[in-house]
Amino acid sequence: MAVTLDQTIAQKQHTLLSKMFASQTFWVVIAVILACLFLSFATDAFATQKNLYNITRNITFVAIIALGMTFVIITGGIDLSVGSVLCLSSMVLAVTMHAGYSIEIGILASIATALAIGAFNGILIAYLGFPPFVVTLGMLSIARSLAMVASNNTVVFQFGPDHNKLLALGGGAWVFGIANPVLYMILLALITGFVLRWTKFGRHIFAIGGNEHAATLTGVPVRQIKVAVYMISALSAGIAGIIQTGWLGAVTTNLGTGMELQVIAATVIGGANLAGGVGTAFGAIVGAALIEVIRNSLGLLGINAFWQGVFIGGAILLAVLFDRIRNFRRND
Amino acid sequence: MAVLELTNISKHFGAIQAVNDVSLSIEPGQVVGLMGDNGAGKSTLVKMIAGNFRPSHGTMQMDGKDLILHKPVEARQHGIEIVHQDLALCNNLTAAANVYLGRELRRGVGPFRILDYASMYKRAGQIFAELKSETRPRDLVKQMSGGQRQAVAIARTMLSQAKIVLMDEPTAAISVRQVAEVLNLIRHLRDQGIAVVLISHRMPDVFTVADRVIVMRRGRKVADKTIASSSPEEVTGLITGAIEQV
Numbered sequence: 001m002a003v004t005l006d007q008t009i010a011q012k013q014h015t016l017l018s019k020m021f022a023s024q025t026f027w028v029v030i031a032v033i034l035a036c037l038f039l040s041f042a043t044d045a046f047a048t049q050k051n052l053y054n055i056t057r058n059i060t061f062v063a064i065i066a067l068g069m070t071f072v073i074i075t076g077g078i079d080l081s082v083g084s085v086l087c088l089s090s091m092v093l094a095v096t097m098h099a100g101y102s103i104e105i106g107i108l109a110s111i112a113t114a115l116a117i118g119a120f121n122g123i124l125i126a127y128l129g130f131p132p133f134v135v136t137l138g139m140l141s142i143a144r145s146l147a148m149v150a151s152n153n154t155v156v157f158q159f160g161p162d163h164n165k166l167l168a169l170g171g172g173a174w175v176f177g178i179a180n181p182v183l184y185m186i187l188l189a190l191i192t193g194f195v196l197r198w199t200k201f202g203r204h205i206f207a208i209g210g211n212e213h214a215a216t217l218t219g220v221p222v223r224q225i226k227v228a229v230y231m232i233s234a235l236s237a238g239i240a241g242i243i244q245t246g247w248l249g250a251v252t253t254n255l256g257t258g259m260e261l262q263v264i265a266a267t268v269i270g271g272a273n274l275a276g277g278v279g280t281a282f283g284a285i286v287g288a289a290l291i292e293v294i295r296n297s298l299g300l301l302g303i304n305a306f307w308q309g310v311f312i313g314g315a316i317l318l319a320v321l322f323d324r325i326r327n328f329r330r331n332d
Numbered sequence: 333m334a335v336l337e338l339t340n341i342s343k344h345f346g347a348i349q350a351v352n353d354v355s356l357s358i359e360p361g362q363v364v365g366l367m368g369d370n371g372a373g374k375s376t377l378v379k380m381i382a383g384n385f386r387p388s389h390g391t392m393q394m395d396g397k398d399l400i401l402h403k404p405v406e407a408r409q410h411g412i413e414i415v416h417q418d419l420a421l422c423n424n425l426t427a428a429a430n431v432y433l434g435r436e437l438r439r440g441v442g443p444f445r446i447l448d449y450a451s452m453y454k455r456a457g458q459i460f461a462e463l464k465s466e467t468r469p470r471d472l473v474k475q476m477s478g479g480q481r482q483a484v485a486i487a488r489t490m491l492s493q494a495k496i497v498l499m500d501e502p503t504a505a506i507s508v509r510q511v512a513e514v515l516n517l518i519r520h521l522r523d524q525g526i527a528v529v530l531i532s533h534r535m536p537d538v539f540t541v542a543d544r545v546i547v548m549r550r551g552r553k554v555a556d557k558t559i560a561s562s563s564p565e566e567v568t569g570l571i572t573g574a575i576e577q578v
Contacts, residue, residue, distance in 0.1 A: 210422030
């Protein structure tokens with residue numbers, strides 16, 4: 001029997017299930033679940049309310065920035081400055097509030113700082129053609145240095161009249177005993193997922209990562225979008241900085257040191273491709289979760305904390321290995 | 333009436349005369365093969381029609397009205413569509429997403445508008461059906477054959493009411509079977525009254541599908557005649573300069 005054109009076109013290439021099995025994020029979710037199950041049985045301390053509260057909250061800081069980083073990585077860029085931007089935003093917030101201003105003004109100043117840095121990165125990259133790696137590497141140094149200048153390299157732990165409000169914002173648990181940062185993370189993840197899937201902006205981000213030249217030729221405003229993604233990334237670092245300040249109750253100038261690598265690791269483990277064009281909000285969260293579960297479990301299992309880097313690095317390589325294996329199979 | 337009319341068009345970059353005093357007119361539903369060696373001025377000419385360059389001298393008219401283009405988007409607004417040599421496709425997106433790239437359909441009210449996936453899949457599917465192409469709107473472009481990729485790039489030109497489609501080397505670097513597919517796509521465009529300018533190095537393709545052939549050499553138009561009244565040997569002679577002008 002001859003197959004008509006319509007039949008061929010109607011044929012679905014992927015079922016939902018096959019799509020799921022082909023996704024890196026799915027396997028990372030499985031890994032997280034298995035690790036959690038194992039830890040629940042192997043240790044008494046894992047499945048306690050207190051430990052779960054800690055884990056979920058610890059995930060958030062990396063996860064929130066990973067959401068912003070996802071935008072950048074989908075366009076094929078990278079933002080190495082997020083750890084320093086987190087520190088600078090926290091410091092701006094702390095210094096502003098310490099000087100007696102309200103929490104609203106502190107947050108506004110902090111967000112504005114983050115956005116300004118993101119815009120600076122973005123303009124150098126999009127309009128002047130600087131490589132993202134170099135620009136954000138420079139900013140990594142600049143932002144941390146500015147944080148030191150702003151605070152004179154001291155620890156700020158008194159936040160003026162709204163001190164308690166700030167601590168409640170980051171350290172409280174307003175709904176069902178879930179740590180506030182977790183709620184912010186879920187909200188931001190939903191927004192990120194929505195923007196990536198349902199907006200023209202999201203579609204254009206994927207297009208730029210897929211083929212920047214094509215995006216330009218078809219009239220996508222590539223430059224403006226690139227500036228926007230670096231602003232989003234810096235904004236996410238700023239938001240994480242504000243929340244972390246509220247949780248820690250003190251800001252030092254080494255806050256967020258080396259965090260950019262954890263964030264990029266989370267994004268990549270969650271399925272984003274550093275070559276651009278691929279990435280999801282859910283993946284960023286799951287990647288951050290896997291890193292935190294590894295870290296937590298090493299502590300609970302009594303393994304020396306020095307081994308942490310080995311396990312996290314191994315997870316990165318393993319995640320990308322799965323991706324490579326799938327590609328080999330496809331090319332056969 | 334001619335859909336596109338170029339009168340005494342020249343373009344120079346500094347001292348280099350890329351296109352020199354070229355006049356031509358293109359009728360609706362006509363396939364014109366534009367041939368010439370590398371550096372003959374084909375691309376420069378096409379880029380002026382596409383709005384990438386502005387002519388140094390001469391005028392362009394569309395449907396009898398003056399056509400002045402400052403950037404590619406304006407050419408598109410006038411119904412001039414381009415299929416680029418590298419196709420300008422994003423491998424990580426679906427066929428439908430590529431067709432609608434830069435002019436996505438959205439639904440909703442005011443600032444609250446979301447991508448209208450259903451309509452884009454549907455319309456893209458209709459266009460592929462019109463083109464008689466075995467391309468599924470939901471498939472990723474990276475899984476597609478060369479012919480299907482061409483179909484996606486050509487489908488893009490059919491979204492709006494294009495009057496003229498410029499195709500830059502659409503049959504370079506694809507298999508023989510796929511070349512036949514692409515030539516069919518060109519015929520479908522023609523049958524809908526769209527004028528097609530086919531820039532190609534491949535003599536057989538031009539002589540299979542084109543109604544007219546224009547040959548350029550060193551920035552000048554050296555021939556402009558119907559396919560029936562020409563031959564591949566003559567065109568080869570014109571391209572290389574063995575035949576001066578006809």
